[in-house]
Every structure is written in structure tokens, then in C-alpha cells.
Amino acid sequence: MYVRDAKNREEVWLLEHIEAMGLDDTAFRSRDYVVAVDEESGEKAGFGRIRIHKLDGASIDDERASGGEVCELTSIGVLEGWREQGVGAHVVERLLEYAGDQGFETVYALTGEGAYLAQFGFQRIDESRLPEPLRDRLDAKREGVDPDAVPLSIEVEAFQMPERLREAFKRAPEGRDEVSNDETPEDFGIDPESATYKYDTGR
Numbered sequence: 001m002y003v004r005d006a007k008n009r010e011e012v013w014l015l016e017h018i019e020a021m022g023l024d025d026t027a028f029r030s031r032d033y034v035v036a037v038d039e040e041s042g043e044k045a046g047f048g049r050i051r052i053h054k055l056d057g058a059s060i061d062d063e064r065a066s067g068g069e070v071c072e073l074t075s076i077g078v079l080e081g082w083r084e085q086g087v088g089a090h091v092v093e094r095l096l097e098y099a100g101d102q103g104f105e106t107v108y109a110l111t112g113e114g115a116y117l118a119q120f121g122f123q124r125i126d127e128s129r130l131p132e133p134l135r136d137r138l139d140a141k142r143e144g145v146d147p148d149a150v151p152l153s154i155e156v157e158a159f160q161m162p163e164r165l166r167e168a169f170k171r172a173p174e175g176r177d178e179v180s181n182d183e184t185p186e187d188f189g190i191d192p193e194s195a196t197y198k199y200d201t202g203r
Helices: 006-020 085-099 113-118 132-143 161-172
Strands: 002-005 033-037 046-053 069-078 107-113 148-153
Touching: 002 085, 006 033, 006 046, 006 069, 006 085, 033 085, 033 132, 046 132, 069 161, 085 107, 085 161, 107 113, 113 148, 132 148
Parallel strands: 069 107
Antiparallel strands: 002 033, 033 046, 046 069, 107 148
């Protein structure tokens, strides 16, 4: 199992699972996502996103922003059958590494799943400490996909991976049937019932 950057052609797959899980797809861009993949079968197990928000000329200290931007962790999803195997934890870890590589010292999350993120070092913060774009985002999330959303933050260097999740990820997949890695037309957003072909395929 490993976590890599999402590919452009995975846009349809991501959107399907984001919708199925009731996650936030605001300002969707596949390049903002990472995907957890089983190296043996090629099966995709989970995903998550870092979203960068521009600050509109607001003064903010360097601990909370990088070059007039703030960083939000969002849309973490693990497919059924892959849960409880450390997939989500390693998606979070990879996204925080990415944020650190981009110069962010602090990462925010707006979610009702605060207990899950707390195990990595995320802490609840007062709404007044949120940069302005994230205050608007919090209101939108509460009115939409996540009525219980609260603001959390973490210093990138403070991230901790619980050992049980690291070990579970090393062992994944456990007890899973063999899965085909064949790509289907649907993976590319093509409906095979209505598609036409440039060359005669005998269909």
C-alpha cells in the first residue's frame, strides 16, 4: 500500500466516491488530491485533498500562512472494505508532508470528525482564530455537507502517526479477495452503451 498524487484521468473516480461519501467537492481539482493504492492489485483504497486559500490582503503572521495563503485539509475518504487499515491515516500524513513541502507551517481542518484527526495531533481552535477564507468555508460546510464541522489546526511538524495505524497500513490488504486492475471505460468517464468509436472495433 502506498499514497501517490492523483492522476487527471482519476477525476471521474474521485467525484463518484466524493459524492457517494457525502464529502465536500467545492472547487474540485484532481491535482489537489492524493490516492492510496494497493501496489499488488492496483486497487484504489482512499483519497484526500489539500486546498489552498488565498488571503485577500489580510495581515496574518507566518505561523498561520505562507505567502498570503492558508492550507486546508479536506475530503478524506476511505472506501468500504479498506477501513480500519490505516489508509486514511497515511493519506493525512502524505497531505501534511505536501503542505510542509509548500512552506506551510500550519494546516487547518473544518470537520465533524475531530476525534479522528485528534489522534494525529490536530487540536480544536476557536473560530475567531480562523483566517477569514476559512470562516466562510466553515459556515458553508455547516450549511451543507457537514453540519457538525468545527475548526481544528495542527503544526505540520507536530504530526504523529499512531504506531497501530502504521502497522495496519503495512499489513493492508488483510483478508481481501484478488482484485482486477483492469481499467474500464467508466474509469475515464465514458459510457460504453452510448460511446462511438473512431475505428471499427467489431461491436
